[in-house]
Amino acid sequence: MTALHALSTHELLTRYEAGSLSPVEVAQDLIDHVQRWEPVLHALWAFEPEQVLAQARAAEARWRAGNARALEGVPCTIKENIATAGLPVPLGTAATVLAPAPADAPPAARLKEAGAVLLAKTTMPDWGMLSSGLSSFHALARNPWDPATNPGGSSAGAGAAAGAGYGPLHVGTDIGGSIRLPAAWCGVVGLKPSLGRVPIHPPYAGRVAGPMTRTVDDAARMMAVLSQPDVRDSMSLPFQALDWMAPARDARGLRIGLWLDAGWGLPVEPEILAAVQAAARRFEAAGAVVEPVAPFTTRTMGDGMDAFWRMRSWLDFQALPPERQQQVLPYIRTWIAKGAELGAADVFHGYSQMGAFRDAAVAATAPYDVLISPVAPVSRFPAEWAGPTNDPATAMDHIAFTVPFNMSEQPAISVPCAMSSAGAPIGLQIVGHRHDDVGVLRVARLWEQLCDPLPPPPPLRT
Structure with a gap:
């Protein structure tokens, strides 16, 4: 029998009803x-079992009274940079002065309104500026597939929690890959929605909140709740009542672009390339048309974003x-130090690369229904590292x-x-046109039908 904590949202709601x-x-x-798991993984912050049980008892009462809401009694976690009323927002760094948040940020508000049971907040690195579980505030987060390896980040705890079966629903945030990277490394689903599809506060260029779950169905059910409007997000899209539960896309006639070379960055591991190419062949066998896509981004774009973000964090x-500067993670201090050397022209050029990325990505995707690619160029790296290279440069x-x-605002x-030969999960990225979040989920549902499911993570080793 499936353990209760491993049941899907649909299974839980059906049995509650x-x-x-x-x-x-x-x-x-x-x-x-x-x-049992948390002394090893360190995925959670502000985990209070008695508060969890109190929420569950209230949900049970609502089910008995016949007034259950959309996610009544379904466990969830929320990344700690998404404010929840009464709890501080450390932003992953010991340099933060802790003060209770006055109100729930939009994703937290929507989940509470839907009746979800908040298990805890999930951990992240300093200011969310690492693809790692390394933090000066939180204990080191680890990957449930192999605790000697990193879950990725910045939604590190969310990825580890989802991978370890801490309930079905988890919310991460993503400004450069912070949902998709840990999802890939932890063997789960991670959706970066279109910019503005899920209201968030404070909003920022490129920043989104989205689901991290074990199945596409769970992600879709979450989106039906998270996408509800909130006026506090000045960058949000006009609300649309979308069909989040739309069925899998028919592969016949589906046009897919296969993007295997980003044009810059780390070389992709051969096993990852082989896995994505094998996925393309499965789509083709089901009736899709797959065409190669040439590299369309450049080192100049990547370096520009790096300079812009270094200056933002330096400020x-x-x-x-x-005294608080010294509490910031040393790796972060080294990475941002270059910000002191940048002039106005450097920062403006860096900022302009947002537009360069957007134009290139939108144009490259235009001929296709979706684009598929690797998520990350590597399949694993040591838990103690600040990122796959562990080098600020x-x-x-x-x-x-x-x-x-x-930067292109695409889902x-x-x-x-x-799975790699070393037993690490490998992720496939599916990208859609701007605002076609439902279309991306439909192709992801198709992929779930076509692919071999991953085995569960190995038993906990202490």
Whole structure:
């Protein structure tokens, strides 16, 4: 039998409605599971079992009274940079002065309104500026497939929690790959929606919140809730009542662009290339038309974004008093130091690369229904590292396949694709046209039908 904490959202809601399962039973099973795994993974922050049980009891009462809401009693986690009322927002760094957030940010508000049970917040690196579980505030997050390896980031805890079965629903954020990269490395689904599809606060160019789940169906059910409007996001899209539960796309006639060379960044591991090429062949065998896509992004674009983000973080760093500056992760301090050397022309040129990425990505995707590619160029790296190269000079070289679609505002999803010979998950990225989030989910549903499912992570090794 499937463990209660591993049931999908659909399975939980169906059994709650039938009265064959209680949210309290699920919450207690999940708490027990987390307490076994969390001393190793360190995926969670602000985990309070009694508060979880209190929420579950309230959900149980609503089911009995016949007034259950869309996600009543379904466990979820929320990345710690998404404010929840009454809890501080550390932003992953010991340099933050902790003060309770006055209100729920939009994703947290929508999940609470839908009746989801908040298990905990999930951990992240300093300011979310690493693809790693390394943080000066949180304990080192680890990957459930192999705790000696990194879950990725910046939605590090969310990826680890989803991969380890901490319930079905998790929310991450993504400004350059921070949902899709940990989703790929932790063997789960991670959707970066179109910019503005999920209201968030504060909004920022390229920044989105989105689901990290075990299945595409769970991600779609989450999107139906997260995409509800909120006026606090000044960059949000006009609300649309989209058919998030639309069925899998028919492969016949589907036009797919196969993008295997980003044009810059780390070389892609041969096993990852082989996995993505094998995925393309499966789409073709089902009736899709697959064509190769030439490299369309450049080192100049990547270096420009690197310079712009270094300056942004340098300005945040400079605003701190000296004693708090010393609490920032040393790797981050080294990475942002170049910001002090940049002039106005450098920063403007860096900022302009957002537009260069957008134009290139939109044009490259235009001839196709979707584009498929690797998510990351590597399949694993040590848990203690700040990123796949562990070198501040090459801090962006692993995001060449993900960052263009933050800048182009296109929806992009990471779905489990294969396993490496070393037992690490490999992700497949599926990218759609701007605002076609439902279309991306439909192709992702198709891929779930075509691919061999990944095995579960190995048993916990302590």
